[in-house]
Amino acid sequence: MIEMSGQRRTPTPLPQMPSPAPGEEVSRRQFLGALGATGAYLAFGGGLLERVLATDDLDAIAAGSLKLAADHQWVMIFDLRRCDGCRDCIKGCQQQHHLTEDDEWIKVYELTGIQGKYTMPVLCMQCESAPCVRVCPSRATYHRPDGVIVVDQNVCIGCRMCMAACPYDVRVFNWEEQSVPEQYHHESPEFQVPQKRGTVSKCTLCVHLLEDGEFPACLQSCTMEAIFVGDLVEDVMSNGRETYILSQYLRQNDAFRLRSELGTRPRVYYVAGHGQDLEF
């Protein structure tokens, strides 16, 4: 059974303590036993079992049989056959979110494979089993029902445990105060301008734009049309010009996910390539 948890995780109910029959005293042994059971539940049940599960099941996506918590479940697809590493996506992102030049919510790495050099845009993978969400001590970073992970900068204590836990190096810490003209200010975990000093920032998949029916900033600024946004519920993906059936495209192009062996269930797919084939 596949299920998404709600917005902010609500505390899971504790297991019932064994209640003594009328007139019966709880023995010390019983009490300690119940205490131990509660502790074990909190440590393992509460932590490991309660996960935001979904979606590496392309069959279920194609059949529309996923049981999900929201009308949309956003994913991204990077077709590396089209990516030439021009870094326009970075500029578009920085413009949209009024970031300084040092802060890159999407990075473009130049990597070397057996086919030679290729470029690889990396942003928040919106992991379904997200290490960052799991380690956040103050519930500042959390899953929205549509699967997007955001940071509430009014709540973040700035401990950077999420940055330690993230296997993709995509979280950015705001070391300095940022100045952005008043008229651009915006206050919400989905769209925060400017970034608040002493807190963590990351890609929000421009969910504020998606909700208005627009594409994310990086996608809009990608002249190679290599970036797609998709929806697991509708089984569709688009880069603004072309539209494909998501499950079919991923399957036919042997899509992969970055470091998926870690069990993070990333919601960002890649189609391997090195900017070789620009004719579509």
Added chain:
Amino acid sequence: MTAIHPSLPGLEEAALAPMRRSGRGYRIGVLLLALLTAAGIGAFIYQFSTGIGVTGMNDQVFWGIYTVDLVTLIGFSYGGAVVSAILRLTNASWRGPISRLAEGTALATLAVGAVFPLASDGHPERVWRLVTAMQINSPIMWDMVAIVTYLIATIILFALPAVADLGRLQAAPGLEGWRRRWFRAGAFGWSGTAGQHRVLDRSLTALAIMIVPLAVMVHTVLSYAFSLTSRPGWHSTIFGPYFVVAAIYSGVALVVVVVVAFRRIHHLERWIPERAVMNLGYLMAALGVLYGYLLFTEMTTEGYVGAEATERLMYALLLDRWSVLFWVFVAVGLVVPLLIIAFRRTRTVAGVTVAAGLVAGALFLKRFLMFIPPLTEPQIGGEIGGYTPSWVEIMVTVGALAAIPLLLVGLFKVVPVLAVTEMEEIAASRGEMT
């Protein structure tokens, strides 16, 4: 007042020695420590008001020397718990004269170390969220619970026997004015009856049994902030025991330094026998061998398989970028101290103290090597990161290191430096009373 143990002649004066008016050099030293501490506090306030951007940390190396300080100082505090608790449980007769100093060291280092999670946070004023929005899955959450619990236990471990000593010494000659009133109030009615001794003994034994697993838990949980990530060099099952052993190793070393310093400054040679220092030295040497073994097995398991990222890190540590620091640690933190203790000619109080000082300093360096190099390695691609602590971080660190001896000096201005009651009990049980 019915004291069941007659006193050892001269012990009372010795236990109160640090409270007497001190010499000029001593006072200059304390003043210097106070100035350094004040500078550290000033730097901390500056960072808090200006923002964490004044540190040298960056998005790649996002934890720096504050994390090193945190783990090192809390590690030091473990030594006090071990010396006091384990030696009590094993009924080691030489623990008497050093237990108070050991417990004091545990308390002072922990109190200072507990500041560093705050220094490292972007918004230390929001830590109340750890209580109001508790996220039980987070290692940071476990850290907070563990450190606070351990701090409370350490305070009780220090205070319980101290209360008995305040009572025991409230009528001691030379105790005057506010100090006499403080001793009387702090004694909580302790008069040394057999019943009181029994209660104290049983509580201390219970506490000693509790504090050992508690300290193990604290250090294991501290290691989880690193090992529960997927980073090469951090994600390792050995990290829990590795942290625990490093903590006791460095902690015992610091206790040696503190014990010898107080022994020398306050002329306590008669009461703190050479044997106590030597035994601590042996304990430290045994822990050093154990630590060396853990280091070896970590390096071998990580390095032999040759996973790409791990191999890069190993190369940087052993042969390249960090190799000087790494081999300095191996020499200064393991080989040289062990050699000093191995040879009869260097196995003197001075020798053991030098060895202990080297270990305490080297374990600081080792924590740096454990945390910083793995962070400089990018996980996907891009440049290798770097980190140089800023002057603010260095001043806060120096201030914290100065605050520890300062706290100890202050502590033994109001609490006897020797555990008089415990020493008399041990002496009585061995029939050494006059």
